[in-house]
Amino acid sequence: MLISFLKNVKWSARFPLNHADKAGRHGTVAISATRKSGLPHRSHVYLAGLSLMLASAAHADPDLLQLDVDGNIEYQAASPHNERIFTRQELLAMPVHTIQTSTNWTGSEVWEGPRLIDVLKKAGIRGSSIRVFAYDDYSQEIPVAFIEKYEPILAYRENGRELRLNDFGPLFIIFPRDQYRDELSTISNTRRFVFQVRRIEVK
Ligand SMILES: Nc1nc2c(c(=O)[nH]1)N[C@H]1C(S)=C(S)[C@@H](COP(=O)(O)O)O[C@H]1N2
């Protein structure tokens, strides 16, 4: 159901046109093998319609709020692929930090979520750089020193509302851009505002 939903996501008008293009070009979004349901094709078609209806009824996609952290992290005895999976419940239970800032796409808004560095530490990070992967197949590398310096959050809420996939959710890396306008508004640092985050690989 999750896969069917993702394959049929309609990109909201809030995304700039180039994102609609990107979504169109990629067609479907990549999804990890662990979440494949193995349903026959016809059920997929049926469930696609159903999940779209459910998704629009619910105005959120709570199943998506999850984060996989893998790569150069502490040994995860519970995971054969050495992944540290943060469930929705765990993400919501972590200390919440607030950043009020504008972004490339929005005016000044209130963003809430755990600090990215807290999540990385909880996964037992060993490397000095991370690569963040998004549902639209975008990925971006960010040095850990940069994360320690600017303390971005993994925002799951904007102005009190949970972020949906079509408004940058389920997780959006938000840096306090308005506080460090010169440093954080450069093109190379704007690339680090990764939205639709689904996985982080530690290098
Ligand atoms: N998930 C996701 N995050 C992303 C991107 C993207 O394509 N997908 N583009 C990045 C880049 S290259 C920049 S410069 C900024 C702004 O992207 P835009 O100008 O293409 O909207 O968002 C960054 N975050």
Ligand SMILES: [Mo]
């Ligand atoms: Mo960019």
